[in-house]
Amino acid sequence: MxxxxxxxxxxxxxxxxxxxxxxxxxxxxxxMRLVNIAHGDLIILAAYLGLSTTILLGVHPxxxxxxxxxxxxxxxxxxxxxxLNQTLGSDILPPLLVTFGLSVIVQNALLEGYTADPxxxxxxxxxxxxxxxxxxxxxxxxxxxxxxxxxxxxGLQWIFxxxxxxxxxxxxxxxxxxxxLMGLNKAHIYGLAMALALAVTAIAGILLGVRTSFxxxxxxxxxxxxxxxxxxxxxxxxxxTLAGGVILGVAQTIGxxxxxxxxxxxxxxxxxxxLAVRPNGMFPRVEH
Amino acid sequence: xxxxxxxxxxxxxxxxxxxxxxxLDMDIAAGEVIAIIGANGAGKTTLMRSISGLLRNEAAxxxxxxxxxxxxxxxxxxxxxIALVPEGRQLFPSLSVEENLRLGSTVGRPGxxxxxxxxxxxxxxxERRSQASTSLSGGQQQMVAIGRALMSNPELILFDEISLGLxxxxxxxxxxxxxxxxxxGMTALIVEQDITxxxxxxxxxxxxxxxRVSLTGRVEDITRDQITAAxxxxxx
Numbered sequence: 285m286x287x288x289x290x291x292x293x294x295x296x297x298x299x300x301x302x303x304x305x306x307x308x309x310x311x312x313x314x315x316m317r318l319v320n321i322a323h324g325d326l327i328i329l330a331a332y333l334g335l336s337t338t339i340l341l342g343v344h345p346x347x348x349x350x351x352x353x354x355x356x357x358x359x360x361x362x363x364x365x366x367x368l369n370q371t372l373g374s375d376i377l378p379p380l381l382v383t384f385g386l387s388v389i390v391q392n393a394l395l396e397g398y399t400a401d402p403x404x405x406x407x408x409x410x411x412x413x414x415x416x417x418x419x420x421x422x423x424x425x426x427x428x429x430x431x432x433x434x435x436x437x438x439g440l441q442w443i444f445x446x447x448x449x450x451x452x453x454x455x456x457x458x459x460x461x462x463x464x465l466m467g468l469n470k471a472h473i474y475g476l477a478m479a480l481a482l483a484v485t486a487i488a489g490i491l492l493g494v495r496t497s498f499x500x501x502x503x504x505x506x507x508x509x510x511x512x513x514x515x516x517x518x519x520x521x522x523x524x525t526l527a528g529g530v531i532l533g534v535a536q537t538i539g540x541x542x543x544x545x546x547x548x549x550x551x552x553x554x555x556x557x558x559l560a561v562r563p564n565g566m567f568p569r570v571e572h
Numbered sequence: 573x574x575x576x577x578x579x580x581x582x583x584x585x586x587x588x589x590x591x592x593x594x595x596l597d598m599d600i601a602a603g604e605v606i607a608i609i610g611a612n613g614a615g616k617t618t619l620m621r622s623i624s625g626l627l628r629n630e631a632a633x634x635x636x637x638x639x640x641x642x643x644x645x646x647x648x649x650x651x652x653x654i655a656l657v658p659e660g661r662q663l664f665p666s667l668s669v670e671e672n673l674r675l676g677s678t679v680g681r682p683g684x685x686x687x688x689x690x691x692x693x694x695x696x697x698x699e700r701r702s703q704a705s706t707s708l709s710g711g712q713q714q715m716v717a718i719g720r721a722l723m724s725n726p727e728l729i730l731f732d733e734i735s736l737g738l739x740x741x742x743x744x745x746x747x748x749x750x751x752x753x754x755x756x757g758m759t760a761l762i763v764e765q766d767i768t769x770x771x772x773x774x775x776x777x778x779x780x781x782x783x784r785v786s787l788t789g790r791v792e793d794i795t796r797d798q799i800t801a802a803x804x805x806x807x808x
Contacts, residue, residue, distance in 0.1 A: 448674075454666040455675055461626050462662045464646035465655070467679035467724065 291541040295534030300430030303529030304488035305510035308481035315477040322387040324507030330489025345405040353486040360482030364475040394500035405493035512555040518565030577602040579635040592618040607770035610780035624656040625649035655726035659733040661713040663705040670701040676723030683725025690719035711742030
């Protein structure tokens with residue numbers, strides 16, 4: 285019995301990482317209806333930027349966040365203003381194609397720059413530390429990841445609903461033309477949204493790189509987990525993203541408990557079941 | 573007339589291959605209230621979209637305070653001092669009443685209009701400040717749309733069909749509020765289907781017909797028959 289409880293708890297904690305994968309996706313879809321196929325590869329890019337920072341400066345991966353987060357935010361802003369804004373319009377196909385192309389470019393650039401060898405970020409003792417709670421042994425790193433996910437999502441919620449910038453995000457999402465009339469430059473607002481999304485991606489990438497080894501090819505899989513968490517949670521609901529991540533994580537760890545080979549499959553099945561039963565996700569945004 | 577605040581010089585407007593405005597000329601002096609009338613499809617809303625930057629034109633076709641603004645984006649036009657109250661209110665459904673109003677002050681121009689001033693003008697909005705903007709009645713939504721435009725402290729305010737779809741009692745209360753809005757020296761262009769209402773608050777009138785100015789003049793100099801002819805394009 286305790287083993288099953290353990291699987292569920294580990295799944296919940298894993299869900300924190302998936303929520304971080306999903307939060308950036310959800311944010312940019314919410315603001316500009318852009319489905320970013322390159323999102324997973326940008327997570328891996330952030331992990332590699334973290335790797336370079338730790339090697340070049342000799343700092344801990346979590347300290348490297350101080351450099352990787354602004355770097356990813358800057359990349360996001362430039363990417364949006366320089367490329368993705370040109371693809372946005374009434375047709376949803378151009379952004380899909382362009383971000384797919386971007387995904388291929390990022391993957392190959394990483395291959396060229398870092399080779400296909402798996403890499404890992406070394407976070408030291410925190411990786412193996414654990415605390416005992418009622419017969420369960422909880423890893424400090426998964427607990428930390430889950431805590432960070434809650435803080436990030438609460439932060440995004442606060443930005444969206446309590447700041448002028450968030451008001452601008454929602455206004456542009458509601459009606460681009462009228463938002464322009466208010467003096468909001470939508471190209472700039474979109475740039476800021478992508479910057480914010482990729483800053484979150486930086487956190488996701490570093491935590492991924494500390495948790496597990498990574499190579500340039502694994503971005504696609506992270507994209508799928510992120511998508512599934514967004515859809516399970518309900519589009520446009522920031523806290524729903526965390527719930528979606530947790531449901532996906534628990535499904536995976538329970539699947540793995542039944543048979544180690546079923547981990548990923550169980551997650552996909554949970555996703556399909558939610559999609560069949562609640563096509564709008566478990567917690568869709570309630571329209572006024 | 574002194575140097576015009578807003579000058580349109582041969583303004584053309586296109587939607588793809590379709591031309592909606594043909595060489596419009598207008599001179600609007602500071603402090604004037606102008607009625608823009610015309611039948612459906614005459615180009616009134618297109619004119620509003622062109623001036624406000626939602627439709628881009630050649631730079632020199634629209635001049636505001638001597639500056640060519642025809643090529644500017646809508647947000648740049650807002651910073652220049654022009655605000656539009658769009659047709660159909662067009663509030664942001666995700667934003668509360670107060671958030672809608674505050675967004676209007678994004679451009680941060682100095683002037684008499686603030687949240688408190690808007691609440692003084694439309695007290696009902698203060699009661700409803702935290703509500704979703706879409707939960708308001710049509711008339712209250714129009715008050716938010718007007719307040720939102722005022723919050724930018726514009727020098728020129730454009731009203732596109734302010735009475736469309738509203739109950740007569742609401743229209744009356746909005747027109748009752750107009751003089752106190754405009755009295756601060758603000759210049760206004762009022763697009764309106766209800767000619768009587770529009771002419772009552774305006775000093776001059778432009779009538780559009782199929783994208784061209786078919787009649788212009790001071791309100792007191794123009795007869796009903798002239799308006800009817802210019803409006804429908806037939807002799808009355």
